Amino acid sequence: MKRRRWFFVKAASVLLLAAPLAADEKAAPKPPLTMGSVLEASRASDWMPLDQANTLYMQLPGKQVVIRLVPEFAPQHVANIKTLVQEGYFDGLVIVRSQENYVVQWGDPAEEEADRRPMKKGKDALPAEFDQVVSDHLSLIRHPDGDVYADVVGFVNSFPVAMDSDTGRIWLTHCYSMMGAGRAESPDSGSGAELYVVIGHSPRHLDRNVTLAGRVVQGMEILTTLPRGTGGLGFYEDPKQYVPIESIRLGSDLPESEQAHLEILRTDTKTFHDLVESRRNRHESWFADPTGHISLCNVPIPVREKD
């Protein structure tokens, strides 16, 4: 919605446009934060490299999607996905579904048929991993602006989460680009053999209804621009429309030269705190109203190429 001639943010006197300042801030005004200035000031230790043992590389014709797995929240699903990947289960399967403002999904189109692809060591069904009791190893960075769906939201290890403070249960949230494991009617029927990625406005009603297992960190635009399926729920009606998956590989099984050298901004850092503030209160001169709030799924988790 910027017109092209205001392509780059001007370093104008943006404080004039900012929200009213508190008295002490007036006394000693700080330079306003923008996402650009915050990231520019970040230190190497604010970033973490991809853990290649928990990174998937999905090869589509001429294109690659990189996915960060999240064993902290879905240990059994992540382990099973890795087992399936290592036995080559996904290689030659297809993207079966692309539903407008919702999800893209892949797996075995014959999964209900007698000739479905057999698994070797992989399991066909797993207990639901919808949520868990919060524990010390999950260091929650609370988000300040509340949420429509949960009483606490925030970030754990650079993933968006929600928590019920009454029960102490915590779960991953269905923000844009999160990846989950499709399931049938029973909550315990998912396995990770059929996976979906959120491509529209975040469908938070799926939280705690299906197991989330990761997030796309590179290549979202490949999934979002796939033609939509014309069948119910966006399934492709004609097998000719399926998008072939050449392979899915685990990063730690690839030579280093074929790994993506990406870094994720750590959410347990002052830099991330400043980033959130810079997005809550927009100081870029284009903004007439700095907003003053941001919802969980609008907070960007920056990813960069490692130097």
Add this chain to the structure above:
Amino acid sequence: MKRRRWFFVKAASVLLLAAPLAADEKAAPKPPLTMGSVLEASRASDWMPLDQANTLYMQLPGKQVVIRLVPEFAPQHVANIKTLVQEGYFDGLVIVRSQENYVVQWGDPAEEEADRRPMKKGKDALPAEFDQVVSDHLSLIRHPDGDVYADVVGFVNSFPVAMDSDTGRIWLTHCYSMMGAGRAESPDSGSGAELYVVIGHSPRHLDRNVTLAGRVVQGMEILTTLPRGTGGLGFYEDPKQYVPIESIRLGSDLPESEQAHLEILRTDTKTFHDLVESRRNRHESWFADPTGHISLCNVPIPVREKD
């Protein structure tokens, strides 16, 4: 995230899965609402036809996008867009921008150049129409689940809105598929000659920063699947990537045979109220957790072909 074999929702004993019921509801349980059952029970008067005098038809090669304008909130921008449409301003212009998880935008790629397309009666800049004082002609249907960005949210004439109850000011919100008028640095620099549509997670920080003027009601999948631009902010770097706009026409200037005969669910109806309830508490048997809430931009505004 449904596996294919659970394609259709089963009519199981879904009350068992629903949220705890109030005592009086236990005494006389109502059949659970689903979006399907609510729409099936709707009456003709729950729907309104497109107002062809405020409907745009954007022709792309072999495809058509239908946009509902909203003069109640942006009278000057809507009037100017209609003037520009009627003088053929957009015909032969292009889609210049497709930014992942954000917006698609169209207009004159030469707008900063000496050879930019001249306007005849259309105006090049208009006063901002970011918000207005709520008045009797805007009948607000309040949404029950709160919001991160505003203290009141809801619907007016089947558009999503937010309101500040202290000031009584009301505005359209940047939900998925909403269309706005790009502007330069000055809030009063937009005109409707450059238009954008939200294609990602709803960027609510743009609310009250830019004038919204309508919503795509048919053809979103055409815009969302356009290749992303590789330039800054998703602008196409190579003019060969531009998507040509064959024409934009106003419905009331078209013969009836070329108009889309669509109906929008009215938000000031019991049916819409029931629809929201059916989405706040998901009674389809697949849902393990009925959720109990829904955020403004997750509420669907159904559109159907007129019989």
